[in-house]
Amino acid sequence: MAADDGARPVRPDMAAVPDAVFRLDAEGRFTSVNAAAERLLEHRADELLGRRARDVFPAAVDTLAAERYQQVFADGRAREFDYFYEPRSRWFEIRMVPDPLGIGVYFRDVDSSQQADAERDAELRRLTSVLEALPSATVLLDQDRRILTANRAWTEVRSQSGLSGGVVGSDYLAAIRPGLAPADAETIAAGIRGVLEAPSGTAPAPFEHEYSRSTPTTTGWFRVQAARVERSPRIVVTHTDITERVRGEQALAWRARHDDLTGLPNRGTLLDLTAEALAAGSGADGAGAALIVLDLDGFKTINDSLGHGIGDQLLRQVGHRLAGALRPGDAVGRLGSDQFVALAHGCHASDAADLAFRLQGTFTRPFPASGISVPLSASVGVAVAQPGARDPHELLSDADAAMFAAKSMGRDRVRLFSPGLREAARWRLEVATRLRDEAIDQLVVYYQPVVRLDTGAVEGVEALVRWQHPERGLLGPDTFLAVAEETGQIIPITRWLLRETTRRAAAWAAEGLPLRMSVNISARHFSAETLVRDVRLALRESGLAPDQLVLELTETSIAEDPTRAEDQLTVLRRAGVRVAIDDFGTGWSSLAQLFSLPIGTLKIDRSLLIAAEQVTGGEGGAVLAAIVALTRTLGIRSVAEGVETVDHLRMVREAGCDMVQGWLLAHPMPGDDLPDWVRRVHEAGGDACAIAAARTPVPSAP
Template identity: 40%
Template sequence: MEPGAAPPRLRGRGSPVPGPARLALAVLLAVVAAFFVSTLPRVRAAAGFRPAGFDPWLDGWLQGGGYVTAAVLALLRPLSSPVDRAIWAWLAAAVAARALGFLLFLAYVRRQDPLPYPSVADAAWLAMYVFLLVGLVQLARRRTRRLSALLLLDAAVGVLAAAALAVSLLYRTVLSLAAPGTPDAAVVVNLAYPVLDLMLLVAFVGVLLAYEWRPPPAAWALAIGVVGFAVVDGVFVYQSAAGTFRPGTMLSSGSMAVTALVAVAGWLPDGSRAGRREPMPNVVLPGIFALVCLAVLVFATQRDVPALGVVLAGAGVVVAIARTGLSFRALRSLAEHRREARADDLTGLANRRAFNEVLERSLARRPDDRHLALLIVDLDDFKAVNDSLGHHYGDELLRLAAPRIQQAVRSGDVVARVGGDEFAVLLADADGPLAVRIAERLRAGFRRPFQLGSRSLVIAPSVGIALVPDDGREPVELLQHADLAMYEAKATRTGHALFRRELHPSSRMRLETTERLRRAIEDGEVVVHYQPQVSLRTGAVTGVEALARWQRPDVGLVPPSGFLQQVESGGLMPLLTGVVLAEAVRQGAAWAAAGRQLTVAVNLSVTNLLDPGFPDQVVHLLATSGLPYGALELELTEDLFMADPARARTAIAALLDAGVSLVVDDYGTGFSSLGYLRDLRDIRGLKLDRSFVTHMDADPRAAAIVESTVNLAHSLGMHVVAEGVETPAVRDRLGELRCELAQGFLFSEPRPAGDLDLDVAPGVRPGPP
């Protein structure tokens, strides 16, 4: 049997596809296209190849290379990613078996005289069907947790019906096409191919049911491949039995194409993020299969049907009867299970419903002198992992995070997953100090990197704490207060926070819906203000920093602290950064056209730097605006590096290659800044965090840190921007230290572009040259 496809696009943006797979895909595309062209009528003769029959270069080396490349591409999927490895290993084995069959036919079988049939090549090709069937069953099982016995019976009825129908209808046809004296083994093998093809189609119907008839791209690719195998094999069997098969035809290129498509399927989005589900039993399809079996039995009373067909149809009827009996019991079991479900499918922890019940019971039975603590744990930058690496790895991160949270608490405490990346912990007999110690221990457990495939990521949690009875006695109140404390921990970057009553005024702002914020960004309610950066030597305004503000119609101007965290957690940061960046570049270009040469600084978030398309977006903006590339200054903070160092460095290298200036923001607040300064040699400058600058005139330790940082930057060929300059004393001290630039309320608060005074900043004394 000859086993290759013009595959669709690889995984969506941000999904990690290793270099070897990209190379194999490129080679496969080229070989499939070349071989397809070679099978077009009269092309071979026109190109000087053998016009009819087997050509060793085209039908041998080129076609064989296509099958081998498809096998390599398919095998790279389970070897390079742990996600659903077993499923794609079976499907890769199927592609490899088809390639092996072709190689055996090419190197051994076709050299025999007479040509043996069936041969060892047919054994490999038939094994392909077994591997495909197992892979499709595994694919369907991934989407289901319960009712496994019922689904297996459904599959059995379908497979038996398909086999019985194929044997009953095709056996005589295959036998009539065979030449007189054809061995029985050859007839059986000729029959096996269409029978197995029909069984594959039935199996794939089961996959479609598991996905509720809305399969992802990977499943669609497999569907086309399975249907393609059925068509190609049907034509091949007919031609083989009639003695009309010839190599180097469109049939051969079609065989290679569908094989290649199955190989590519492993690199397409496969919908695993939807998680497992518990489907309602479907009685329609198994009923149709049972009727097919009954029809075969009735047909056997009127016509001569092979005994095998009768046995298969009878077995299908028996299984269908057993399956019907189980259906009613399964329906009752499913309804009861859904009422009693208490576990999270992904992590195995208690789910939101179970946790709420435990919380209610604990509060109802709590003695007056007993304290409880409720912790809400949220994973920082989880959205960035999902968007940049794909939902497979997001799910894997949640699975790996759950045991780390459990290890931090005591044996009697309750841990649950209550949202997408949100966990809840109920601590029994815990006061504030103990809850804080457990929160710190929990965060310490996250300092070890998470291994997601070939990537090593550091993800930190933010923990909000509410105490019983101090912060509330009712479940809803406590959950709300712990949630507010968690957002306070995120906003202040402290890692954990106890609920405080003064958090209430900001809660309404924080609870703005993601959709409301999306509309605000898209409708132009987010505006850009600019804060000047002043030369301490000349007093000239040399640059500005672009800062987002929300101009709410009902409230007025909202600072970033009032909405930025919700933007980040809602996955809107790429949209917001795009708006701010586009406006800052436009305004910078307008200043440049008016003769004002200013640098325009824009802050980045981790989501931006992990987006592989972000550097191209920046380059496109600059190319279409007319702003000089070096006039745009992107400010990076250390958390951008820690989420995915390799990908961050790739994005930084692309921006630097384009000529964009990069500055390390909030320098001195991270743990490994010196390491990044060593590795990122083309960083233009450092921006000193305001926590060191604002009080350096009264705090000798802060002043010493500023002085050492300025000296370090100068020795590395970088300039320094000091933010948070609010007094003349701080300004003068920075000038003495030869700090180049300063930014702060002493010079100007952030203002709209039209309100900025871009002349020499008042009161700036010229510093040393």
């Protein structure tokens, strides 16, 4: 049967090929046969001459060979074709050429080459089916880097990328070059060449390279991999789309250097930019880099009261305003929480100060958020790099120290760094470090008596923590408690203080000296939500009765999170623990909010005594009496703090206060000294107020 159904034009060069040849006349009889034809036809010449071909080879009747024979006779045109002779199961290449006496037939056995072609075609079909199963765009190349076949994914990529080439038979490298960076195109060409030119019989390492391709509308990223087919000069090249992965990596890299909320550079990025600015050095006029740190005033209270959603809106607006106020080339970033930092180039101290005031000026207008208008202010610290400075962390530390000093001066201030602030910053760092380590073992408690005004009897004591610093001596709370608040170390300090004071009060009670113990509590303890547990544990371990413990809290600490404070204080009050508001008159919470808490005692701050004394010209009873009357209406006892003079004592007595404490009566003293002091009061009649009024006012306490 035939495998080729069409006549092919005779190639002129075939006439010179030494083939098997026989001739047929018009009746189809053999008229001549050469030796090569005898071998291929497997008949001797004398068995063929004069006989018709159809009689000798009946299997060829009505086949392609017979058809072509008739066609040559009919139109006189030569024919060339491949013919499969079924009785011998072999392929022959046949050329029929007309001549005046009939037809000359030239033929040769091509079965081996046909089988090789068939095997190659079958292999190509197998490889094509494998390529179709691959999700990545894949092509098969020959040794000339031409595309033999490709899968549908490759066709789709060609279409999406707008590549005009890349069809079967085209040059692969020419097809992919459009849209590639020259360096990528060169790398891919060298990689393909390396795989193709590897010595025969070896297994060359696959080639791999990642590249980007740009189109008029987008940019995509791909990974090309090329590997040679085993025992073949062909290579398979796959193109995997890694656009999503690369974009994800780029997004992660961006997020690693920027603040998620505001989109501004983060702390690490600002430090890198600062390091670059410092490395560039100062200009010819000495101008260098400067950092400006801005800390929003009271933002935690705003955030807690209005909600974190509005707080986030405000932070984004702050970042936007600050960025809009910068000079070209400067940068602003978010350090974290409610702190921002600006990097300014080419600054003298005056330039940096001007920029700081300009940034501060962005807060003059309120910030709209969710239908409300929120006023904000910032404390600003400025540090200008000195010639030769190279450490960005040190410059940031200087700016932070200046900001801390500005905040200590009050809200909405600007402070320029000076060397003295560095020492203050180092002290804060030392305090923060030591409070985390050995300092808690160096803390001691002093106790200041609280006295009843009606009888002068000692009602209780307030516990005041001190630090017995190994080098600096005894330090008051103002030198370290603010740092403890900032760092969160106030919680373990308070936990230790609760254990120490309840143990001490229980020991005094066992000795016949029942004194109510007052302990100051930080707002941080409410946020940590461990206050209830810590108080209960201290009472259980010490054995002190709950009603002998008073927790003192400032108005401000309660105002930061009144709901959380109320929940925890209510639990403790039900257990018998008493609650007092300390420093009343220094905060800004509403009375309605304040008195909604389970309060048993209100401690009137010394500042109110002084203010009442000045306003009324020494007759402050009316002012204080109004406060005391309010507390009595609510069933709350009052304590006047900071009583230092006999006039103070008289004023609070006339106002009707229940209790009093201050230097006039007694200084804070070590716990071991308190029993002797109480004993001396008893020996002198038991009225501490009368004793204090009868002697000279005590000078300033240590």
